Amino acid sequence: MKGSVISVLVVFALVAQDRLAGGLEHRSYDYTKYHTMDEISAWMNQMERENPDVVSSMIYGQTYENRNITLLKIGFNSTTPKKAIWMDCGIHAREWIAPAFCQHFVKEILGSYKTDSKVNKMFKNLDFYITPVLNMDGYIYSWRDNTTRLWRKSRSPGTGNCTCFGTDPNSNFYANWGMVGNSRNCCSDLYNGPTALSEPETKAVTDFLGAHQNQLLCYLTVHSFGQLILVPYGHPNISAPNYDELMEVGLAAAKAITAVHGKSYKVGTPPDVLYANSGSSRDFARLIGIPYSFTFELRDEGKYGFILPEDQIQPACEEAYQGAMSIINYVHDKNFKSAAITVTATLWTTLTALWISSANVF
Ligand SMILES: *[C@@H]1O[C@H](CO)[C@@H](O)[C@H](O)[C@H]1NC(C)=O
Ligand SMILES: *[C@@H]1O[C@H](CO)[C@@H](O)[C@H](O)[C@H]1NC(C)=O
Ligand SMILES: *[C@@H]1O[C@H](CO)[C@@H](O)[C@H](O)[C@H]1NC(C)=O
Ligand SMILES: *[C@@H]1O[C@H](CO)[C@@H](O)[C@H](O)[C@H]1NC(C)=O
Ligand SMILES: *[C@@H]1O[C@H](CO)[C@@H](O)[C@H](O)[C@H]1NC(C)=O
Ligand SMILES: [Zn+2]
Numbered sequence: 001m002k003g004s005v006i007s008v009l010v011v012f013a014l015v016a017q018d019r020l021a022g023g024l025e026h027r028s029y030d031y032t033k034y035h036t037m038d039e040i041s042a043w044m045n046q047m048e049r050e051n052p053d054v055v056s057s058m059i060y061g062q063t064y065e066n067r068n069i070t071l072l073k074i075g076f077n078s079t080t081p082k083k084a085i086w087m088d089c090g091i092h093a094r095e096w097i098a099p100a101f102c103q104h105f106v107k108e109i110l111g112s113y114k115t116d117s118k119v120n121k122m123f124k125n126l127d128f129y130i131t132p133v134l135n136m137d138g139y140i141y142s143w144r145d146n147t148t149r150l151w152r153k154s155r156s157p158g159t160g161n162c163t164c165f166g167t168d169p170n171s172n173f174y175a176n177w178g179m180v181g182n183s184r185n186c187c188s189d190l191y192n193g194p195t196a197l198s199e200p201e202t203k204a205v206t207d208f209l210g211a212h213q214n215q216l217l218c219y220l221t222v223h224s225f226g227q228l229i230l231v232p233y234g235h236p237n238i239s240a241p242n243y244d245e246l247m248e249v250g251l252a253a254a255k256a257i258t259a260v261h262g263k264s265y266k267v268g269t270p271p272d273v274l275y276a277n278s279g280s281s282r283d284f285a286r287l288i289g290i291p292y293s294f295t296f297e298l299r300d301e302g303k304y305g306f307i308l309p310e311d312q313i314q315p316a317c318e319e320a321y322q323g324a325m326s327i328i329n330y331v332h333d334k335n336f337k338s339a340a341i342t343v344t345a346t347l348w349t350t351l352t353a354l355w356i357s358s359a360n361v362f
Contacts (some may be wrong), residue, residue, distance in 0.1 A: 182277070231265045296324070
């Protein structure tokens with residue numbers, strides 16, 4: 001009698017433990033759904049726990065409502081300083097496809113670095129700094145109910161007489177701040193804040209980028225919607241010194257995107273393909289010397305806009321992944337010339353030298 005009670009309890013305990021383990025540890029994350037901030041934070045912990053060799057996390061600031069802004073650092077450990085690629089998603093709250101993309105991107109690189117020699121090489125040469133949700137306060141607010149679903153800004157209260165909340169974080173960076181395309185009305189979605197860097201979220205990114213300025217080769221910031229790849233600058237009268245190269249790299253990325261599901265992306269500066277703006281993180285990154293700085297505006301072109309249906313998450317992320325990888329590949333190869341290229345170059349130099357010397361002889 002006692003024995004059977006105990007064995008029943010043991011069986012029950014085993015089943016319960018298995019359920020718990022299944023629920024907490026082995027549950028496969030659904031990348032085809034939008035997720036709450038709590039779910040994304042738990043996912044970040046899971047990525048770190050499941051990939052301790054290549055993933056670590058770093059808190060680099062707090063939001064206005066005191067949440068920790070956390071990034072995932074992904075790459076092989078190295079004893080020497082590595083170059084790096086930055087990616088942030090969710091600076092605008094309502095653009096839910098953006099955090100979904102950062103998660104997809106992390107899943108893809110972690111799923112391929114062991115078998116894909118190119119991604120493996122990137123893990124050796126580069127670190128990826130990825131912030132899945134930068135404007136966490138706004139993101140949480142956009143999840144509250146359908147009256148707040150279209151929230152864009154941060155959640156800091158207005159100053160002075162203004163009773164509205166929020167600053168547009170992507171107008172708040174110290175990059176031609178307040179010069180064009182912003183609003184001084186704190187109720188506007190384009191309000192650029194009482195001062196540049198008034199928002200703790202933009203301050204946190206600025207400090208991180210500043211501290212890693214010489215390390216960062218590429219800055220990618222992910223938004224929606226419009227199907228665009230934007231290059232610096234948002235100000236119509238200022239041009240990036242490597243504008244031609246940025247356009248070339250951007251156009252190649254757009255081509256890679258189209259190859260996946262046929263969607264077309266436009267490439268250009270904001271005044272050329274969208275509207276002039278200032279105070280953006282993309283422009284700030286370029287201004288401090290990060291050579292390759294791009295904004296991605298993901299699907300769609302306006303049919304659903306910010307409320308992109310969940311059945312488009314997967315295809316939107318698949319194509320954008322190829323676009324981002326096209327850029328990262330370019331940046332990687334330019335900075336880490338492969339052995340094959342070096343050999344070819346050496347051979348070419350030798351042949352040229354031979355030809356010149358033979359020409360001298362005859
Ligand atoms: C890197 O090395 C350190 C020190 O050995 C270790 O604590 C860490 O878990 C390793 N992995 C990452 C991703 O940093
Ligand atoms: C932020 O991170 C610190 C350090 O890990 C931790 O002590 C604190 O509780 C975290 N705050 C929140 C709101 O999660
Ligand atoms: C918001 O949600 C309520 C309750 O679910 C629903 O009745 C209403 O139609 C929704 N409004 C909009 C604009 O989606
Ligand atoms: C703020 O309100 C005060 C009192 O109503 C008024 O005197 C002042 O002009 C207002 N300031 C601005 C910037 O509107
Ligand atoms: C750009 O330059 C033109 C010509 O000088 C000027 O009219 C215009 O106001 C400038 N645009 C901005 C946003 O400063
Ligand atoms: Zn945006």
